Amino acid sequence: MSTLTQKKGFGATVWDYLTTVDHKKIAILYLIAGGFFFILGGLEAMFIRIQLAIPDNNFISAGFYNEIMTMHGTTMIFLAAMPLLFALMNAVVPIQIGARDVAFPFLNSLGFWLFFFGGIFLNLSWFLGGAPDAGWTSYASLSLESPGHGIDFYALGLQISGIGTLIGGINFLVTIINMRAPGMTYMRMPLFTWSTFVASALILFAFPALTVGLALLMFDRLFGTGFFVPQMGGNTIIWEHLFWIFGHPEVYILVLPAFGVFSEILATFSRKRLFGYSSMVFATVLIGFLGFMVWAHHMFTTGLGPIANAIFAVATMAIAVPTGIKIFNWLLTMWGGQVRFTVPMLYAVAFIPSFTMGGVTGVMLAAAAADYQFHDTYFVVAHFHYVIVGGVVFGLLAGVTYWWPKMFGRMLDETLGKVTFWLFLIGFHLTFFIQHFLGLMGMPRRIFTFLPGQGFELGNLISTVGAFFMAISTLVLLVNIVKTSINGPKAEADAWGDGRTLEWAVASPAPEYNFKQTPLVRGLDALWVEKMAGKKGLTPAEPLGDIHMPNGSFLPFTISLGLFVASIGLIYQFDDKVWAIPVIFIGFLITFGSMFLRSVIDDHGYHIHKEELMDDDDKGVKA
Amino acid sequence: MHVEEKLTAETFPASPERATLEGKNKFLGFWLFLGGETVLFASLFATYLALRDQVNGGTPASELFELPIVFVATMLLLTSSLTSVYAMYHMKNFDFKKMQIWLGVTVLLGLAFLLLEIYEFYHYVHHYDHKITSSAFGSAFYTLVGTHGAHVTFGLFWIVTLMIRNSKRGLDLYNAPKFYIASLYWHFIDVVWIFIFTVVYLMGMVV
Amino acid sequence: MVTNHSNSTNPKVDIAYRRKKNAEDMKHQVITFIMTLFLTLVAFFAVAYDYSAWFTIPFIILLAVIQLIFQLYYFMHMSHKGHEIPALFLYSGVVVAAVTILAFTTIIWW
Numbered sequence: 001m002s003t004l005t006q007k008k009g010f011g012a013t014v015w016d017y018l019t020t021v022d023h024k025k026i027a028i029l030y031l032i033a034g035g036f037f038f039i040l041g042g043l044e045a046m047f048i049r050i051q052l053a054i055p056d057n058n059f060i061s062a063g064f065y066n067e068i069m070t071m072h073g074t075t076m077i078f079l080a081a082m083p084l085l086f087a088l089m090n091a092v093v094p095i096q097i098g099a100r101d102v103a104f105p106f107l108n109s110l111g112f113w114l115f116f117f118g119g120i121f122l123n124l125s126w127f128l129g130g131a132p133d134a135g136w137t138s139y140a141s142l143s144l145e146s147p148g149h150g151i152d153f154y155a156l157g158l159q160i161s162g163i164g165t166l167i168g169g170i171n172f173l174v175t176i177i178n179m180r181a182p183g184m185t186y187m188r189m190p191l192f193t194w195s196t197f198v199a200s201a202l203i204l205f206a207f208p209a210l211t212v213g214l215a216l217l218m219f220d221r222l223f224g225t226g227f228f229v230p231q232m233g234g235n236t237i238i239w240e241h242l243f244w245i246f247g248h249p250e251v252y253i254l255v256l257p258a259f260g261v262f263s264e265i266l267a268t269f270s271r272k273r274l275f276g277y278s279s280m281v282f283a284t285v286l287i288g289f290l291g292f293m294v295w296a297h298h299m300f301t302t303g304l305g306p307i308a309n310a311i312f313a314v315a316t317m318a319i320a321v322p323t324g325i326k327i328f329n330w331l332l333t334m335w336g337g338q339v340r341f342t343v344p345m346l347y348a349v350a351f352i353p354s355f356t357m358g359g360v361t362g363v364m365l366a367a368a369a370a371d372y373q374f375h376d377t378y379f380v381v382a383h384f385h386y387v388i389v390g391g392v393v394f395g396l397l398a399g400v401t402y403w404w405p406k407m408f409g410r411m412l413d414e415t416l417g418k419v420t421f422w423l424f425l426i427g428f429h430l431t432f433f434i435q436h437f438l439g440l441m442g443m444p445r446r447i448f449t450f451l452p453g454q455g456f457e458l459g460n461l462i463s464t465v466g467a468f469f470m471a472i473s474t475l476v477l478l479v480n481i482v483k484t485s486i487n488g489p490k491a492e493a494d495a496w497g498d499g500r501t502l503e504w505a506v507a508s509p510a511p512e513y514n515f516k517q518t519p520l521v522r523g524l525d526a527l528w529v530e531k532m533a534g535k536k537g538l539t540p541a542e543p544l545g546d547i548h549m550p551n552g553s554f555l556p557f558t559i560s561l562g563l564f565v566a567s568i569g570l571i572y573q574f575d576d577k578v579w580a581i582p583v584i585f586i587g588f589l590i591t592f593g594s595m596f597l598r599s600v601i602d603d604h605g606y607h608i609h610k611e612e613l614m615d616d617d618d619k620g621v622k623a
Numbered sequence: 624m625h626v627e628e629k630l631t632a633e634t635f636p637a638s639p640e641r642a643t644l645e646g647k648n649k650f651l652g653f654w655l656f657l658g659g660e661t662v663l664f665a666s667l668f669a670t671y672l673a674l675r676d677q678v679n680g681g682t683p684a685s686e687l688f689e690l691p692i693v694f695v696a697t698m699l700l701l702t703s704s705l706t707s708v709y710a711m712y713h714m715k716n717f718d719f720k721k722m723q724i725w726l727g728v729t730v731l732l733g734l735a736f737l738l739l740e741i742y743e744f745y746h747y748v749h750h751y752d753h754k755i756t757s758s759a760f761g762s763a764f765y766t767l768v769g770t771h772g773a774h775v776t777f778g779l780f781w782i783v784t785l786m787i788r789n790s791k792r793g794l795d796l797y798n799a800p801k802f803y804i805a806s807l808y809w810h811f812i813d814v815v816w817i818f819i820f821t822v823v824y825l826m827g828m829v830v
Numbered sequence: 831m832v833t834n835h836s837n838s839t840n841p842k843v844d845i846a847y848r849r850k851k852n853a854e855d856m857k858h859q860v861i862t863f864i865m866t867l868f869l870t871l872v873a874f875f876a877v878a879y880d881y882s883a884w885f886t887i888p889f890i891i892l893l894a895v896i897q898l899i900f901q902l903y904y905f906m907h908m909s910h911k912g913h914e915i916p917a918l919f920l921y922s923g924v925v926v927a928a929v930t931i932l933a934f935t936t937i938i939w940w
Contacts, residue, residue, distance in 0.1 A: 103648040103651075103652065104648065104652060166659060170652050170655050170656055170659070171652070173651075173652075173655055173919075174648050174651050174652040174655065177651060177915055178644070178647055178648055178651060179648075201919070201922070204655055204658060204659045204919070204923075205658065205659065205662050205922060205923055205926045206662075207659070208659050208660070208662040208663035208666060209662060209663075209666045209930070211663060212663060212666035212667055212670070213666070215766075216670065216762075216766070219755075219762065219766065220762075223755070223756070224756040225755055225756055225761075225762035225766070226679070226756070226758060226759045226761075226762045227670065227674070227759060227762050227763065227766075229759070232677070232679050232757075232758050232759050232762075233674065233677025233678065233679045233758050233759035233760065234674065234677065234759040234762070235673060235674065235677075235759070235938060237938055238670055238673055238674070238934070238938065241669075241930075241933060241934065241938070242666055242670075245666070245926075245930055245933075292925075292926050292929065293929065296933070296937070304937045305937065308936075308937045596784070599784055599785075599788065600784070600788050602797065604797070632845055633844075633845055637848055638910075638912075641912065651915060651916065654913075654915075654916035654919060654920065655916075655919050657920060657923075658919040658920050658922060658923035659923065660923075661920065661923035661924060661926075661927050662923050662926050662927055662930070664927075665926070665927030665928075665930045665931055666930060668927075668931060669930045669931045669933070669934035669935070670934065672931065672934055672935050673934045673935070673938045690874065690877075690878075694874055697870055698867070698870075701863070701866055701867060701870065702863075704863075704866075704901070704905055705859065705860070705863040705905075708856070708859045708863075708905050709856070712852060712855070712856045712859070715848075715852050716848075716849060716852055807906055810901055810905045810906045811906075813901060813905075814897075814898055814901045814902070817894050817897045817898060817901070818894055818898075820870075820873075821873060821890050821891060821893070821894040822891070822894075825873055825874070825876075825877045825890050826887055826890070828877050829877060829883045829886045829887055830883065
């Protein structure tokens with residue numbers, strides 16, 4: 001099993017990925033699927049910007065604009081940013097803590113397939129009568145009135161992928177708590193692992209609220225309940241609360257791992273230990289905690305009352321404190337370091353001012369009284385794109401470039417990478433900086449066009465030009481990926497030469513068992529400690545022995561497929577289609593049948609024997 | 624100590640559910656899952672509390688609820704919690720047969736609870752025309768209590784599957800964590816019910 | 831993965847000790863159960879007797895919380911060693927749950 005070098009046929013490779021429970025392969029699956037949805041969401045963004053390039057444009061219709069706008073937001077948050085972060089977490093976190101695998105390899109795979117089928121299901125709506133059109137927040141009175149099945153696809157698709165995310169979150173928590181190598185204490189964990197830990201905890205507590213909200217929305221639309229129907233005594237504000245109790249922590253679920261990525265990159269390319277490590281950990285946990293106390297700042301104008309608004313305003317502003325701690329720590333990490341401006345480092349350096357701007361407008365929006373002016377204008381659009389693109393997307397681009405050699409064994413091209421970076425940076429600021437002013441001038445968000453002579457022409461045109469910069473930059477990135485995967489230079493174990501953490505001690509890409517011998521961690525930045533002690537490799541914590549590995553399984557795929565099938569039936573039973581009820585049953589039969597098989601068939605995994613591990617050495621396969 | 628190794632009462636560890644790494648992971652992962660379930664039920668409780676007076680011209684809670692049924696249901700579920708504790712007690716003592724018997728009793732009590740709940744819902748629908756579609760109160764009530772009922776149903780299938788699957792092989796370190804977390808799940812269902820009978824039924828009777 | 835191994839070298843002595851400890855634990859469980867039944871009865875009676883709602887509601891919620899603690903610490907063994915992280919996460923969940931319920935009962939008034 002350890003003969004990774006053997007060539008496999010195409011069919012065998014596909015089957016391998018369909019059944020894999022190896023966190024490194026699941027990372028690649030997340031990267032491909034997340035990348036696909038990122039491009040899809042990007043295309044939707046281009047439709048939006050082309051439509052808004054000039055006043056009174058009729059490039060797309062108003063109704064189609066609503067669908068595009070809704071799907072852009074939903075796709076980017078749930079189907080692009082989250083899975084791409086999961087790709088990085090899966091690729092890196094187990095190796096960073098010196099583990100051979102995640103705690104639940106089977107569930108890891110299940111989480112991916114649930115996300116994937118949920119995303120496909122959501123996008124099926126394009127072909128089955130129209131996509132959801134009530135905005136990514138899908139506020140209840142609007143979403144209940146939406147004709148067709150778009151919103152039903154939204155509710156069920158996000159439900160399925162949300163379960164996948166929850167499973168992924170629990171898996172990372174248990175992995176980080178239980179699977180750390182000897183010596184890897186909590187306060188020696190790399191910051192990316194820490195931020196994954198906190199983000200996973202947020203997933204654990206935030207996603208159930210979304211699960212409930214989506215279920216109630218589905219009940220209202222498909223089964224005639226009255227949660228959000230005022231005529232029946234229902235209350236639409238309940239949806240808003242449930243959505244934002246999930247939605248606000250979701251923002252931190254996205255941005256904290258990005259913070260972690262930058263903390264790794266800044267330390268590596270400054271050749272310095274991260275400044276203020278313990279305060280970074282403290283700030284991460286504090287942001288996670290406060291993230292749950294601020295959701296109602298999205299609802300200031302619903303009339304919660306002055307006391308509630310004041311409490312949520314103050315709590316929101318308080319988040320600026322731990323975030324500020326982080327900003328200063330990053331700056332001081334670079335201070336006096338031997339800074340190397342590689343592509344990941346460029347993103348990190350550009351991130352600091354970009355994200356800070358998003359943070360500052362965040363504090364402006366947190367002032368409840370002022371928010372009555374800003375609310376539902378392009379100011380808000382500019383703000384959240386500064387934090388989500390300037391924080392999360394920069395983080396993803398940086399992280400993918402940084403760990404690409406570890407995932408695929410080849411370096412990305414630096415020159416093309418720099419082209420991507422500059423185009424993206426310029427495009428990003430061109431697109432969104434001007435939107436602050438459009439918003440302050442009164443341009444409302446979520447409109448499909450605007451009239452001439454109101455002073456919005458120039459700003460929107462600039463914004464559209466910027467969007468094209470970002471689109472071209474993404475194309476350059478794709479070219480880079482194709483080019484280097486054909487003839488890119490092979491990556492060393494320590495691909496950047498200055499690696500500090502454990503993932504840079506194993507081969508690129510890592511062998512399926514990660515570590516031949518579990519390492520002994522002797523300090524923060526475990527690999528750096530060994531390097532400074534003049535050692536070539538890690539100090540092993542155990543003698544060479546057999547390694548226990550989990551078996552692959554096709555069941556995660558079928559469990560998810562069953563839910564996908566059942567959801568189609570659930571949507572169409574509303575139309576009294578005769579085939580709908582049998583489809584629901586077949587779907588649930590597939591899901592529960594697969595779960596039943598999983599629980600009655602014992603799976604003890606297999607062992608890679610000591611002799612094979614030693615053979616690997618002889619053949620020159622690095623481990 | 625291999626997971627499938629045949630053990631005796633002497634070699635069986637004191638905390639069999641956490642004796643292997645797989646067991647430790649299952650144990651912790653399940654507790655974390657319960658933390659998430661807490662928020663899930665809290666969202667349903669919160670929705671119910673916000674909507675409980677919105678009867679839309681139907682019967683209000685204080686005239687609807689049948690406290691005797693609820694009381695009997697509560698007793699059944701509380702007792703099933705104790706019987707599953709007995710099952711775990713015998714598991715720790717490596718007495719597989721007694722563990723199976725007590726799990727069986729737990730399942731029977733859970734089943735009785737479930738039947739009572741179905742009867743109760745039937746009663747509300749047919750005597751008071753109180754349906755999930757009649758009012759926001761009805762929607763919130765059936766969704767909250769029904770979600771709990773669905774958890775009970777799932778728990779019953781889970782425990783029965785475990786009992787049948789392992790009936791021939793006895794206890795080992797592979798299945799001990801499975802039994803243990805199934806019993807944790809059962810207790811959690813009981814905890815949720817404590818809040819349902821307090822917040823939904825008893826508070827519903829207090830006008 | 832060998833943990834929780836006995837310290838004693840004589841398994842017979844060890845098992846006798848463990849059986850005794852388990853039996854003692856079980857005795858606590860039965861006491862807990864009786865307490866739980868009692869608290870449930872008190873709650874039902876408190877509602878049956880028409881006290882003011884301002885007394886009854888906080889009172890029965892308090893009883894439910896006590897029952898919760900009994901269940902967690904005895905039936906679910908949270909009082910045993912090795913439950914620090916489960917407790918941390920469960921209580922974090924309880925905090926989020928409490929904030930949610932507080933919000934829904936105070937700032938939803940339409």
